[in-house]
Amino acid sequence: MSFAWVTLDTVSSPVIVASDLVKRYGEVVAVGGVSFEVAPGESFGLLGPNGAGKSTTMRMIGAVSTRTSGRLEILGLDPDRYGPEIRSQLGVVPQSDNLDEELRVRENLLVYGRYFGMTRAHVSGRADELLAFAQLQDKAKAKVTDLSGGMKRRLTIARGLMNDPRILLLDEPTTGLDPQARHILWDRLFRLKEQGTTLVLTTHYMDEAEQLCDRLVVVDKGAIMAEGSPSSLIRRYSSREVLELRFGADRNAEMADRLRDAGDRVEALPDRVLVYTADGEGELARLTDAGMRPITSLVRRSSLEDVFLRLTGRSLIE
Amino acid sequence: MTALDAAPGEQLRRVAARPRRFGAWYVAEHRLRVMRSYVSTVLIGAVGTPLLYLFAMGVGLGALVSANLGPHAVDGVSYLRFVAPALLCTAAVTVASEEFTYPVMLGFKWNPTFVGISSSPVSPGQIIDGMVIAVVIRLVATSAVYWLFMLLFGATPSGAAALSVLIATLVGLAFGAPVMAYVATLTSDSGQIAMLMRFVLLPLTLFSGTFFPLTLMPVYLQWIGWLSPIWHGTQLARIVSYGAREPAWLIAVHVLYLLALFVSGWLLARRIAKGRLYS
């Protein structure tokens, strides 16, 4: 690639270093002092509810938002000084699509590649490669407004890959997509991960985080609550299994009180009671023997949702 | 450490050297590609406007004026020659008012392509520069076509009068750049752009010494002309077109006023774009 690295001697030094990173908008503290590092080739996630500060963090990493305080280095560079240099090495998939609706699908890629100083010939070849990668070859001449949500997302990812970035930033890549469209997208992101692209993504879907992230931080109200791999977080903050019991809206709270000593821990939600335990079926049998009669019961594996609930006392998706 | 800071000076410059230098041209290229999607409107406007206006003024109103006041009725020349430079400048301002309003609103807000571009190495200032470059290209092209029609209708001599094309382009920018800066501050359009067209653009075209000399207007309306880039530009175009006489200081005022409007609007728009895209 004509614009790529002359030398790539980066083996293990982090590609992103944030420490005590703060962003304030007047009185609003969007990001309140977060610290994390991302290693090259890693797939790193920011998991958190609405307003947690995920997009704000992504915009600072993307060198389009200046930090209020703290240290931030992308590829060893300070974004305040080397914005264009950093952005030339990033691919960005923003939370809301901003494809040019006045241009056709392929034209969006052509125009965007030029912004990185790529030649017309180079841009043209790369656009065809990425249309194939995004499974949009048939749509090359289509209007952007005629694409489905999933297709637009894939096109935005293809656009973010035009410059063959070292880091791909994905802000809620699958929010608003139906399950099938999400799976197609995950599959494409998996491929990038396999090819060694560093992925940084935000999501408020725990299954997405479990699928895609090697490591993640759970953020809430601008602060990091926990950090680790999905499985280690689940091990640390939750039990192996969860027994979900429903007693009817008006009885859940009362039953939770009676269940206090069940399993390792009990969490009462408005619509159900969660019993954290290593053995869900065994716990259910014990409770049934003790005369509890839930309307429905379900045993499932612990997820990041449970981790989040444990850490914040709130549900991830309100 | 990473390749990037291994040799900070040299390698750093290399990775973003082209976008740092040519970013504005890439934006202009993008804009021209978008203009292609409404190329028929552009062409019909570029050809239809001079045809319609020159025909109406030359054959219609112009004939009437000549019949009543003689062939050198206004400012020592035929009515068509008098009015044509003003029509040219007005047409340029119309084009600028199209290009510097809705496309700017679109880019920041409705279909935020500027937000998309700003995550590339290209800076907000370069986005604004690129918009300006693309509009300059369209202005020069439409003004050149207009001027050729003027020549065809006998509304202008040839030769140095062709400078009118550049004057008209400058008038378009002098009006358009401040408008762009204003539109860049809008977070929603609840009719502000339409108001701008109705209560700023329209009075400017009517009270800028367009259809008769500014000095013939009531004194209490003449200030509009003095504020209007159309009047300043039209006077310059009249000088190069048929040799209208103006004192040297006034010529300097015309040129400086147009340049000042353009440059200040442009710089302001850059500042506003930076604040908005790098929040």
Ligand SMILES: Nc1ncnc2c1ncn2[C@@H]1O[C@H](COP(=O)(O)OP(=O)(O)OP(=O)(O)O)[C@@H](O)[C@H]1O
């Ligand atoms: N430009 C801005 N001006 C003022 N406040 C802002 C701005 N951008 C973000 N905020 C505030 O900062 C906080 C964090 O917002 P942010 O968009 O980073 O959250 P998020 O985690 O991405 O949420 P979501 O899941 O809804 O996308 C919110 O309270 C938001 O209102």
Ligand SMILES: [Mg+2]
């Ligand atoms: Mg967000």
